[in-house]
Every structure is written in C-alpha cells, then in structure tokens.
Amino acid sequence: MAAQERIRKELRPxxxxxxxxxxxxxLFRIVEEFERILALFLPIAGQESIQKLQRVEAxxxxxxxxxxxxxxxxxxTNLGKRxxxxxxxxxxxxxxxxxxxxxxxxxxxxLRALIASLLPVCIRLEHVRINIPYPYADRAVRLSRYLRQLxxxxxxxxxxxxxxxxxxxxxxxxxxxxxxxxxxxxxxxxSSGPLQSFQHIQRSLMWFQEGGWPTSHGNIFxxxxxxxxxxxxxxxxxxxxxxxxxxxxxxxxxxxxxxxARYLPRPDEVTAREEKFDPNQSDDVAPVAxxxxxxxxxxxxxxxxxxxxxxxxxxxxxxxxxxxxNQNLPIDRRTLSGYELQCFxxxxxxxxLPVWDVIPVRSRSYVAAWAACRFFLSxxxxxxxxxxxxxxxxxxxxxxxxxxxxxxNQFLLPAVPPRHAPxxxxxxxxxxxxxxxxxxxxxxxxxxxxxxxxxxxxFETNIEKSFEKLLAQINQHNNFKPEIxxxxxxxxxxxxxxxxxxxxxxxxxxxxxxxxxxxNPAVYSVIPVSRLQLLYxxxxxxxxxxxxxxxxxxxxxxxxxxxxxxxxxVGSLHVPQASxxxxxxxxxxxxxxxxxxxPGAPLARLHNTYTAYVTLFLLATSGIRAVSSPLPAIFxxxxxxxxxxxxxxxxxxxxxxxxxxxxxxxxEQIGLYRQxxxxxxxxxxxxxxxSLDRLDASVEAKQLSSHLSPKRDLDQExxxxxxxxxxxxxxQGADLLDVSPSLLASYLGPEWSLRVGALxxxxxxxxxxxxxxxxxxxxxxxxxxxxxxxxxKFSTLPPLIWRKQxxxxxxxCLKKLGFAxxxxxxxxxxR
Numbered sequence: 001m002a003a004q005e006r007i008r009k010e011l012r013p014x015x016x017x018x019x020x021x022x023x024x025x026x027l028f029r030i031v032e033e034f035e036r037i038l039a040l041f042l043p044i045a046g047q048e049s050i051q052k053l054q055r056v057e058a059x060x061x062x063x064x065x066x067x068x069x070x071x072x073x074x075x076x077t078n079l080g081k082r083x084x085x086x087x088x089x090x091x092x093x094x095x096x097x098x099x100x101x102x103x104x105x106x107x108x109x110x111l112r113a114l115i116a117s118l119l120p121v122c123i124r125l126e127h128v129r130i131n132i133p134y135p136y137a138d139r140a141v142r143l144s145r146y147l148r149q150l151x152x153x154x155x156x157x158x159x160x161x162x163x164x165x166x167x168x169x170x171x172x173x174x175x176x177x178x179x180x181x182x183x184x185x186x187x188x189x190x191s192s193g194p195l196q197s198f199q200h201i202q203r204s205l206m207w208f209q210e211g212g213w214p215t216s217h218g219n220i221f222x223x224x225x226x227x228x229x230x231x232x233x234x235x236x237x238x239x240x241x242x243x244x245x246x247x248x249x250x251x252x253x254x255x256x257x258x259x260x261a262r263y264l265p266r267p268d269e270v271t272a273r274e275e276k277f278d279p280n281q282s283d284d285v286a287p288v289a290x291x292x293x294x295x296x297x298x299x300x301x302x303x304x305x306x307x308x309x310x311x312x313x314x315x316x317x318x319x320x321x322x323x324x325x326n327q328n329l330p331i332d333r334r335t336l337s338g339y340e341l342q343c344f345x346x347x348x349x350x351x352x353l354p355v356w357d358v359i360p361v362r363s364r365s366y367v368a369a370w371a372a373c374r375f376f377l378s379x380x381x382x383x384x385x386x387x388x389x390x391x392x393x394x395x396x397x398x399x400x401x402x403x404x405x406x407x408x409n410q411f412l413l414p415a416v417p418p419r420h421a422p423x424x425x426x427x428x429x430x431x432x433x434x435x436x437x438x439x440x441x442x443x444x445x446x447x448x449x450x451x452x453x454x455x456x457x458x459f460e461t462n463i464e465k466s467f468e469k470l471l472a473q474i475n476q477h478n479n480f481k482p483e484i485x486x487x488x489x490x491x492x493x494x495x496x497x498x499x500x501x502x503x504x505x506x507x508x509x510x511x512x513x514x515x516x517x518x519x520n521p522a523v524y525s526v527i528p529v530s531r532l533q534l535l536y537x538x539x540x541x542x543x544x545x546x547x548x549x550x551x552x553x554x555x556x557x558x559x560x561x562x563x564x565x566x567x568x569x570v571g572s573l574h575v576p577q578a579s580x581x582x583x584x585x586x587x588x589x590x591x592x593x594x595x596x597x598x599p600g601a602p603l604a605r606l607h608n609t610y611t612a613y614v615t616l617f618l619l620a621t622s623g624i625r626a627v628s629s630p631l632p633a634i635f636x637x638x639x640x641x642x643x644x645x646x647x648x649x650x651x652x653x654x655x656x657x658x659x660x661x662x663x664x665x666x667x668e669q670i671g672l673y674r675q676x677x678x679x680x681x682x683x684x685x686x687x688x689x690x691s692l693d694r695l696d697a698s699v700e701a702k703q704l705s706s707h708l709s710p711k712r713d714l715d716q717e718x719x720x721x722x723x724x725x726x727x728x729x730x731x732q733g734a735d736l737l738d739v740s741p742s743l744l745a746s747y748l749g750p751e752w753s754l755r756v757g758a759l760x761x762x763x764x765x766x767x768x769x770x771x772x773x774x775x776x777x778x779x780x781x782x783x784x785x786x787x788x789x790x791x792x793k794f795s796t797l798p799p800l801i802w803r804k805q806x807x808x809x810x811x812x813c814l815k816k817l818g819f820a821x822x823x824x825x826x827x828x829x830x831r
Contacts, residue, residue: 003069003073004073004074007066007069007070007073007074010059010062010066011059011063013052013055013056013059014031014056014059014060014063017056017123018030018034018094018095018098019092019093019094019095019126020092020095021088021091021092021095023074023076024070024074024076024077025076025077025079025085025088026076026077026078026079026085026099027063027070027074027077028063028067028077028078029079029098029099030095030098030099031060031063033098033099033101034060034098035060036112037098037112037115037116037119038053038056038057038060038116038119040112040113040116040167040168041053041116041117041119041168043167043168044117044168044169044170084099085099089141089144089145090141093126093129093140093141093143093144093145094122094123094125094126094140094144096144096148097115097122097144097147097148098115099148100148100151101151102150102151103151103152106162107153107158107161107162109166110161110162110164110165110166111150111151111161113164113165113166113167113168113169114147114150114161114164114174114201115147116168117168117169117170117171117174118143118147118171118174118201118204118205119168120171120208121143121171121204121205121207121208122140122143122144124208125139125140125143125204125207126140135213139200139204139213142200143200143201143204146196146197146198146200146201147197147201149197150197154194155194156187156193156194156195157194157195157197157198159185159187160178160181160182160185160187160195160198163181163184163185164177164178164181165177171205171208171209172205172209174205175202175205175206175209178198178201178202178205179202182195182198189202335492335495336484336488336489336492337546338546338547338548339478340478340480340484341492341543341546341547341549342547342548342549343474343478344371344375344471344474344484344489345443345547345549346549347368347470347474348368348371348372348443348447349443349446349447351364351365351368354473354477355470355473355474355477356470356473357473358469358470358472358473359466359469359470363463363466365447365450365451366451366459366463367463367466367467367470368447368450369447369448369450369451369458369459370384370459370463370464370466370467371467371470371489372443372444372447372448373387373444373448374467374486374489374490375489375490375492375493376440376441376444376493376540377402377411377413377438377440378490378491378492378493378494378508378511378512379402379413379490379512379513380490380512381462381464381486383401383402383513384402384459385459385462386400386401386402386457387401387402387403387404387457387458387459388401388402388403388404388455388456388457388458389403389404389405389406389451389453389454389455389456389457389458390403390404390405390455390456391405391407392405392408392410392412392437400414401414402414404448404458406448406449406453409439409440409445410437410438410439410440411437411438411440412435412436412437412438413435413436413437413438413513414434414435414513415433415434415435415436415510415511415513415570415571416434416510416513416514416515416516417432417434417516417570417571417572417573418516418517418522418523418571418572418573419515419517420523420572420573420574422573423573423574423753423754424753426753427753427754428576428577428579428580428751428753428754429573429574429575429576429577429580429754429758430526430569430575430576430577430765431568431569432526432568432569432570432571432572432573433529433568433569433570434570436529436532436533436568436570437529437533438532438533438536439533439537439553440553441540441544441551441552441553442550442551442552442553443549443550443551464486467486468486471483471484471485471486471489490512491508492543493536493539493540493543494507494508494511494512495508496539496542496543497511497532497535497536497539498774500535500538500539500542501535501768501771501773501774502771502773502774503773503774503775504521504768504773504774504777505519505521505522505774506519506521506522506525506527506571506768506774507527507532507535509522510522510527510532510570510571511532511535511536516571520783521764521774521777521778521781521783522571523572524572524760524761524764524765524781524783525571525572525761525764525765525768526569526570526571526572526575526761526765527569527570527571527768528567528568528569528769529567529568529569529570530567532570537553540552540553571765572761572765574754574755574757574758574761575758575761575762575765576754576758576759576761576762578762578766578813578816578817580751580752580754581620581759581762581817582816582817582818583749583751584616584748584749584751584752585613585616585817585818585819586818587748587749587750587751588609588612588613588616588747588748588749589613589818589822591609591749592606592609592610592613592822592825595609595825596825596829597829603680603683603687603729604728604729604730604731604732606825606826607676607680607728607729607826608728608729608747609747610673610676610822610824610825611673611726611727611728611739612744612747612748613822614669614670614673614726615630615726615739615744616744616748616759617666617669617819618630618631618662618666618670618726619756619759619760620759620762620763620813620817620819621662621663621666621763621810621813621814621819622644622660622661622662622663622666622763622780623660623759623760623763623764623780623781624644624646624648624660624760625646625648625649625757625760626741626744626755626756626757626759626760627648627649627741628738628739628740628741629724629725629726629727629738629739630648630726630739631644631670631724631725631726632647632719632724632725633698633719633722633724633725634674634698634699634725637662637667637670637725639667639670639671641803642661642662642663642664642666642667642803643659643660643661643662643799644659644660644661644662645657645659646658646659646660646782647712650712651712652710652711652712652713653710653711653712654710654712656782657782658779658781658782658790659779659790659791660780660781660782661780661802661803661806661807663807663810663811663814664807665814665819665820665821666819668821669821669822670725672821672822672823672824673725673726673824674725675823675824675827676823676824676825676826676827677695679824679826679827680826681695683826687732687734688734688735691723691734691735691736694721694722694723694736695722695723695736696722697721697722697723698722698723698724698725700722702718702719702722703718704718723736724738724739726739727739728743741755741756741757744756760781763780763781764777764781766809766813767780767806767809770808770809770812772805772806772809775790775797776797776802776805776806778790779791779797779802780802780806
C-alpha cells in the first residue's frame with residue numbers, strides 16, 4: 001500500500017488531469033495516446049496552463065523509466081492487445097477517451113486534433129461531473145463514447161472528419177469549423193441522425209463557451225423544487241448515481257400539449273435490469289411529480305420513454321376500433337383494400353397498361369412474375385431470387401430454395417424448423433418435414449408460364465428495383481395514400497391465413513419460411529401440411545373475392561378442419577404422438593393397479609407412481625412447463641374456477657407469471673391427491689416424523705409479498721420451508737423430493753423417450769389443431785408478444801369464453817389419452 005501511494009503521488013499531476021482510476025488499468029496504453037494529444041494542444045494553451053502542462057510532460061517522460069516498478073505495483077497497467085476498459089466507461093469517461101486508436105491513418109490526424117481541441121472541455125466536464133452528477137455525468141459519458149466511436153466513423157462522420165484541420169483549435173474556433181464544414185458539405189447535425197456524435201460534440205463546445213447546455217426543445221427534465229429527477233431511459237446509467245427513472249405520458253391531441261412526468265424509485269441493480277422492460281408493472285402506482293407543458297409540434301417518438309407505454313398506446317387504438325364496431329375493417333396499414341388489390345392484380349394480368357411504361361417490354365414478363373411470387377408466396381426478396389424451375393422429384397435432399405414445377409403447377413417451398421436438437425430415433429414424435437407442396441392459383445400459373453420453360457434459376461438477376469418502379473407507377477396513377485409497398489403486398493395472403501387459423505401468427509411464420517425461434521408460440525407448434533394448403537386456398541379465394549378477381553385453383557378443397565395422424569407437419573421436432581402419450585398413461589395406470597393390489601408394495605414406489613400420474617395429467621392437459629414443483633402451493637389454485645397462478649421461468653418481480661386453466665377432472669384429481677397425502681401422513685409418522693413439519697407448514701398462512709412490491713426470491717424462500725403440492729419420496733421414504741423432470745421421466749415407462757417438456761409442445765399443437773385462436777392458446781401457456789398481457793387493462797378476452805373454448809378442446813383429448821380421476825391407492829384398491 002505504501003508503494004502504491006508513493007507512485008500515485010509521483011504521478012499525481014498526470015492522473016488528476018486525465019481522471020485515472022485507482023488501479024491505473026491500461027495506463028501505458030493511455031499515456032502513449034495522451035502524449036500525442038498533449039503535443040497537439042500545447043501550441044494553443046494559455047500562459048497560465050503552460051507550467052502545469054510542462055509538469056505533466058515531465059511525469060510522462062519519467063513513466064518509461066519507472067515501468068518495471070509500476071508494473072510490479074499495479075499489474076493491470078499493461079493490458080496487452082485484447083482487453084478493453086468496458087467497466088470504466090461510466091466511471092472514468094475522460095480516461096477512456098484515449099483507449100481507442102483510429103482504425104485508418106487517413107483521418108487519424110484530424111481526429112487527434114479534434115480530441116486535442118476538446119481537451120479543456122473534457123477537463124472541465126470531468127470536474128463538473130464529479131461535483132454535479134446530474135445531468136453532467138451522462139453528458140460526459142456520451143462525449144467519451146462518441147469520441148471513441150469516431151475511431152471507426154460512419155460515412156457522414158468520415159466526410160466531416162476529413163474536412164477538419166490537422167492542428168488543434170480553441171473551442172470557439174473548433175465549433176465554428178464544425179458548423180462551416182457541415183454547411184459546405186450539406187450535412188445537418190441532429191441528435192438522432194448519423195451525425196449525432198458531432199451534434200453532441202458541438203453542444204459540449206458551446207457549453208464550454210457559454211456555460212449553459214444548449215437544447216433544441218423544451219427542457220422537460222428541468223430541476224424542480226420537489227427533488228432531482230432521473231435521467232432519460234435512453235442514456236441512463238446503471239450506476240449508484242442513477243436511482244430514479246422518468247416516464248412521460250403523452251397526450252395525442254394537438255390542442256392539449258400537456259405532459260406528465262412520473263418518477264419511480266429504483267431499489268437495486270436487479271430491479272434496474274428488470275425495469276428495462278416489464279409488461280406487467282402497473283403505471284398507476286407511480287407518484288406524480290410534475291406536470292409540464294410542451295409545444296405540441298415538437299412531439300417525437302423518443303418521448304415514449306419505454307416500450308410498455310408504446311404497447312399500451314397501440315392497444316388503446318385497437319380497443320377504440322373494436323368499440324366502434326370496426327372489427328372487420330383494417331386497423332393497421334398492412335392490410336390492402338379491395339380496390340388496391342384489384343389495381344395491382346390487373347396490372348399483373350395486362351402488361352400493356354400505362355403503369356408498365358417505365359418497364360422495358362422485354363422485361364415486363366419477368367417483373368410481373370417477380371411481383372406475383374412476392375404476393376402469392378409471401379416470400380421476401382432473397383427467397384424469390386432463389387426460385388428454381390424443375391421437377392419436384394429433382395429437389396436435392398438438403399436445399400433452401402423454392403422449386404417451381406410447371407408440369408404440376410405446384411411449388412415446393414422450404415419451411416425453416418426450430419433450432420431443436422433432433423429427437424432420438426423411434427421416439428414416437430409427430431412426423432415433420434422441412435418442405436411442403438403448394439398448389440397455386442391459376443393467375444399465378446399463367447404469369448409464370450410467360451417465362452421460358454427451362455430448368456435452373458427462374459430469375460437470373462434481382463428484379464426488386466423494377467418491381468418497386470412498377471408499384472410507384474401504380475401508386476401515382478391511382479393516388480394511393482398510404483402507398484402500396486413490397487412489404488405490404490408480401491403480407492396480404494399470409495396474414496389472411498393467420499386470421500383464419502384462427503388468429504394465430506404461427507401459420508404465417510411457417511408459410512413464409514421465417515425462422516421460428518424468435519416467436520415462442522411457433523417453437524411449440526406443428527402444423528399439418530394439408531392444413532397449410534387448405535388455408536392457402538381459402539385465403540386466396542377471400543382475397544380474390546375482395547379484389548373482384550378470380551383466384552381459384554383447379555381443384556377445390558373444403559375448409560380446413562381436422563387432419564389425419566399420418567399427415568406430414570412443419571414445425572416443432574418434439575411434439576409427441578397422441579398414441580405415445582396414451583401408452584404412457586396406460587403404463588402408469590397398470591403399474592399403479594399392480595402396486596395397489598400388492599400388500600407388500602414399497603410405500604415410496606406406490607406414492608411416486610401416483611404422483612407421476614397426477615403430474616403427467618397436469619402437464620399433458622394444461623401446458624404448464626415441466627419444472628421442479630410445477631404447483632408449489634395449494635393456494636395458487638382456485639378449485640371452483642380451475643384458474644391457477646403459474647410462476648415458472650419467472651423473474652424476481654413476477655414479470656413472466658401468467659394464469660393457466662385446469663380441467664375440472666384434473667381439479668378433482670388434485671383433490672383426491674390431497675386426500676392421499678393426508679393418508680400418507682400416518683405412514684410418514686412412523687418412518688420419518690420430521691417430514692411432517694413440512695407437510696404442516698404447507699397449510700399455514702404465509703406472509704408473502706404483495707403486488708405493489710413483488711419479491712419472488714423471498715417468496716420462494718418462504719415456500720421452500722413447506723412441502724409442494726406434488727412431491728416424490730426418497731427410496732427409503734424418509735425425505736420429500738421435488739418433482740423434477742428427470743425424476744418424473746424415470747416413472748413414465750419404456751414408451752416415453754422424450755423430454756418431459758415435450759408435453760408443452762403437445763398441448764399447444766393439439767389446441768391449434770382444434771381451431772383454437774392464438775389469443776386463447778397464448779393466454780393458457782403464458783406466451784405473448786412484447787408489451788402484451790392476456791389479462792391487462794386493455795384486454796378484451798372474456799375469461800368465461802376462454803375457459804369454455806379451452807375445455808371443449810381438452811375434452812376429446814382426455815378421452816383419447818385415457819385420463820380419469822383416480823382415487824388414492826392407499827385408501828382403496830384400484831380396479
């Protein structure tokens with residue numbers, strides 16, 4: 001310690017100037033770059049600063065001679081080539097400026113001259129930051145970050161850097177030089193554009209000259225008498241100084257430009273990370289701090305301080321549309337009207353219309369085919385570019401391109417499966433494929449047959465630009481506002497299929513060939529290929545009816561309903577067949593009857609088999625995740641309604657908790673299991689009396705956290721004292737064990753070779769097959785898009801209808817799988 005203090009004292013002039021940390025991390029790399037910057041700054045330094053800087057130069061010159069001693073005392077001073085100062089960006093912004101070197105020598109001189117000109121600004125900002133953390137801490141960190149990012153500039157930053165002088169300027173002259181270069185190059189400094197780095201640099205220079213930080217809008221974060229507000233979410237720091245956050249409620253009416261700033265406390269780092277997005281946190285409990293008027297014309301998207309408010313705003317628009325009886329009208333800009341579709345499809349059918357004047361005659365058939373493929377196949381530009389012509393039987397075993405067969409008038413389209421580890425051979429899963437056949441409307445067939453009938457790529461070059469020109473002409477001739485765009489056209493058929501699924505985006509994801517792992521419901525679902533074909537036919541028929549154009553096919557199929565078990569599917573690789581689940585149920589029931597009829601059956605084996613049956617019943621009909629203790633406590637279940645509170649795969653604030661519904665037969669089974677546990681107490685009292693303490697604790701009232709201050713970690717500690725609702729016994733029957741997935745799988749018999757979590761895939765796929773909407777299924781499984789909540793204040797999902805429709809789909813599943821309420825084998829012999 002004495003050696004460290006001695007070295008710090010010798011290097012104090014330099015360390016104080018650059019704001020070095022206590023461990024002097026990366027000092028040699030920092031000093032090497034700072035020495036270049038200091039040499040550029042000395043010619044413009046004032047007389048009062050010359051002496052101080054000369055002392056700093058002397059310290060820098062002495063560092064090389066003391067290198068071995070410094071390395072021995074401060075090992076982190078030499079970082080090597082690969083390590084960075086990431087952890088010090090928020091605490092030592094001035095010091096980290098000199099960490100990054102310019103990647104190209106062509107602008108290294110200009111960048112170093114810019115940093116040298118900003119040296120007095122950085123020194124003063126560092127001093128003010130320490131004394132007045134808010135708001136200068138954030139401004140100093142951003143200035144440091146922008147200067148580091150300029151070592152690898154974007155196109156506009158590179159243009160501006162190359163125009164700056166190679167020598168340092170005073171702050172006022174550098175500010176003028178930046179403005180002059182922007183004016184000459186036609187560039188504009190904006191806080192949200194490609195030159196946001198230079199915009200912040202210019203504001204820092206102006207603050208150094210004038211003393212006040214310039215802003216381009218009303219200061220909604222001004223200091224109030226009630227205390228210090230927090231920093232804005234986009235630039236807030238996860239540090240001890242950032243203990244509050246700001247939320248802004250926007251009023252959309254132009255004549256009412258009132259904003260309300262709300263402040264919420266940030267208790268700890270865990271809460272800070274969770275508050276980045278928490279869709280279930282109520283915004284009504286936040287104390288109102290101030291009401292501030294702003295100019296309505298200066299509304300910007302960044303004033304939506306978090307995504308939860310944006311999602312709530314979108315939900316408010318949709319709720320208003322439903323209240324106005326607009327359910328059948330488009331409530332977003334993605335849907336095309338019948339007249340827009342009619343104009344587009346007529347243009348594809350007649351290549352001599354005026355809208356084709358901008359396209360050469362020899363290219364029109366290819367442009368029309370490109371546009372038709374984008375529209376009817378709902379594929380993006382990259383997929384359409386890879387379409388090949390040939391025979392279906394010629395498709396390679398492993399391929400990622402669409403194949404068009406002019407002989408059968410069909411497409412063979414790739415479907416991207418989830419990134420799952422493939423199941424074991426003979427694992428009794430639903431058969432899946434990575435491709436599916438699609439019969440297309442006659443209009444698309446006629447358009448494609450205008451092209452030469454030869455194998456190979458259908459389009460030799462990318463025709464997207466010509467396609468956009470065609471759409472621009474259609475928009476101009478018909479005065480379409482909003483305009484028809486490729487993305488809007490691409491989603492028409494797929495979105496129509498999703499609405500008929502009903503209302504499940506899983507169908508459109510697999511039909512369009514999108515990677516499903518970014519959409520949780522798609523990962524857990526399989527869709528029969530025949531169902532995709534039937535949905536596609538009906539979607540084309542409805543779109544054609546809306547446009548007044550015939551989009552029928554040669555063969556008509558009925559509206560999609562149930563499918564055969566042998567049909568190929570696209571989607572999840574881990575959906576067990578119903579026969580495999582049924583065989584597992586029969587095995588457990590048979591084992592349970594044999595143990596019940598045997599007087600000398602081990603108690604642990606008897607109880608564990610009964611617990612395995614109840615747990616399998618729960619997982620295969622409710623979709624609850626296969627985690628340890630799937631039902632932690634009896635008070636999480638309402639036996640009258642079957643509603644169950646589920647907090648699996650959750651965060652410390654119950655942000656991912658959801659409500660599940662349990663079938664009445666399952667609720668009855670759980671009641672019988674509780675009677676079984678009551679009878680089990682008599683045996684446990686003889687084997688291990690201490691285990692009764694956990695059973696007694698499960699019926700005692702517990703002091704758990706409230707919805708105003710949820711703390712799941714503490715609640716779990718309270719629940720761990722008592723026994724869960726479902727539990728296993730150790731082999732000796734002495735200890736209570738959690739129902740872990742691996743232990744549960746050991747009781748499912750030889751017919752079961754999958755993970756227990758595959759039952760969640762089974763439940764979702766079964767409900768989707770029975771035409772239950774995605775909204776109902778996602779509410780049951782706890783899935784939802786970001787910002788959505790099945791039972792939020794903007795939800796229009798009636799609980800009674802939800803329970804009724806889920807029950808109607810689960811009833812045939814219970815009969816097919818063979819589930820029934822079985823009494824305790826300890827109370828009566830099973831037959």
